[in-house]
Amino acid sequence: MHGLVNQGLRDLVIEIGGEALWVEIATAADVGHESFLCMDVYPDDVTYRLVGAASAALGMSPSEVLHAFGRHWIMYTARRGYGAIFDTMGRTLPEFLGNLDAMHTRLTLSMPKLRPPSILCEPLGGEQFRLEYRSERPGLVPMLLGLLDGLADLYDVTLSVTQTVARAEGADHDEFLVRYRPVPSGTGPAPEPAAAARRATPSLVTEATADG
Numbered sequence: 001m002h003g004l005v006n007q008g009l010r011d012l013v014i015e016i017g018g019e020a021l022w023v024e025i026a027t028a029a030d031v032g033h034e035s036f037l038c039m040d041v042y043p044d045d046v047t048y049r050l051v052g053a054a055s056a057a058l059g060m061s062p063s064e065v066l067h068a069f070g071r072h073w074i075m076y077t078a079r080r081g082y083g084a085i086f087d088t089m090g091r092t093l094p095e096f097l098g099n100l101d102a103m104h105t106r107l108t109l110s111m112p113k114l115r116p117p118s119i120l121c122e123p124l125g126g127e128q129f130r131l132e133y134r135s136e137r138p139g140l141v142p143m144l145l146g147l148l149d150g151l152a153d154l155y156d157v158t159l160s161v162t163q164t165v166a167r168a169e170g171a172d173h174d175e176f177l178v179r180y181r182p183v184p185s186g187t188g189p190a191p192e193p194a195a196a197a198r199r200a201t202p203s204l205v206t207e208a209t210a211d212g
């Protein structure tokens, strides 16, 4: 995957435990260096090894790390100059998800070797939609669920997600039924998504700080 992904993971770890924790994790993962060039492509194995090492160091399961990373990715990319893209993705969560494949495709202009997932969003009416997720990579459903949680923060909605088709059970893709509801306190107009991303604080970091 592109170095941007590994740098996003690095950013999350440093927010949780500082530079020293990241060096410990990068060393345990045996990736050979402690930072990555965002536009360079690294073997997927590097990312999986970093997730494994972060899981051991943080006492979280790999799924929990991937989930936290997915959630963090929204704010991280907004901060790294991709915020303007978020503003063009639509006023609702299903609209955003419906535009996601086109967005990843647009990114191939600057990242020609990008191998993005394929995500299909079918609105079902009544604030629910069906989401199909196809990836050539295994095991990234928790990251997708974290991404959805990050987007829910962005759009001021709460989510209820039920997996209806699973690669882990032999299917060729994963599928979800998602219900979303506006967060009750959100009375004013929805903020521009990128602005919301810039002001948001990762919940994991909040918890880590509160506990520490």
Ligand code: HEM
Residues within 6 Å of the ligand: 001, 002, 004, 005, 077, 082, 085, 086, 100, 104, 107, 111, 113, 114, 115, 116, 117, 119, 134, 135, 136, 137, 140, 143, 144, 147, 148
């Ligand atoms: C502007 C924001 C975004 C950027 C710059 C971006 C870019 C990327 C990059 C560089 C990768 C690694 C793939 C590779 O290097 O071959 C990736 C993977 C991925 N992206 Fe995005 N992405 C963005 C937003 C999103 C959002 C909002 C979602 C929400 C569903 C998403 C879903 C995924 C998933 C699930 C993967 C994992 C790869 C896989 O499933 O095979 N991305 N993205």
